[in-house]
Amino acid sequence: MSFQTIINNSTTITLDVMPMSSSIMTRSNRLKTATRGEAIYKFDVGMSKLFDWNGTTRAMLQTLQTLGRTTEQEITLSNTVNMGYIMGYAGTISSTNLNALTIDSFANSTFILNTASTSGITGSDTIFESGDYIQPANSRYTYQVREAVFGSDIALDRVNVLVNRNIYTSTSDNGNNIVGQALNVANNCTFPVKAISMPTHTLQPGGYFTFDGSFQFVEVIL
Secondary structure, X not given: OOHHHHHHOOOEEEEEOOOOEEEEEOXXXXXXXXXXXXXXXXXXXXXXXXXEOOHHHHHHHHHHHHHOOOOOEEEOOOOOHHHOOOOOOOOOOOHHHHHHOEEEEEEOOEEEEEOOOOOOOOOOOEEEOOOOEEEEOOOOOOEEEOOOEEHHHOEOOEEEEXXXXXXXXXXXXXXXXXXXXXXXXXXXXXXXXXXXXXOOEEEEOOOEEEEOOEEEEEEOOO
């Protein structure tokens, strides 16, 4: 059983993308806050269902034990038909035009996309809606759009896309240079994760077992 199999058979998925922060109340009753580090994706995955206890599932459990908390695997939240809505594209341009977008450059938390190869995008079209998922085609990392991007934002075949965290450079991305790359969008985006917590399992009458808690996956940043 891979981590993706757990996602595919989940009954609940809790997402946490908030950056780590701290707060303190001063002696003069002033609240002080600070952000500590970038936002990373964390997934709490529940599987509240009965499984048959047989040779196949025993092998599945052994695979999970072998993977443990140190193995990295890639997951997506859209691997089954019924999960497609989670990361679904909310903009209005065609898939052909989405595939024609390329990364011209980037700075901090902004992608500058080249739109020269697109056609027919009008000023009222929504290129990306706030919350849409995007990922440079050769990158480990997925980002979410912070503010809606419209066709009217295009200037000189370029458009800026502000995302939810600073864009990782090649040093943190296996040496990959994302400039010139196309984008994976919505259900084509993936996350590299490790399981920081795996539940125990309990045998049930009638030859079944259940997991006693949730699986916790955390995005791995290099």
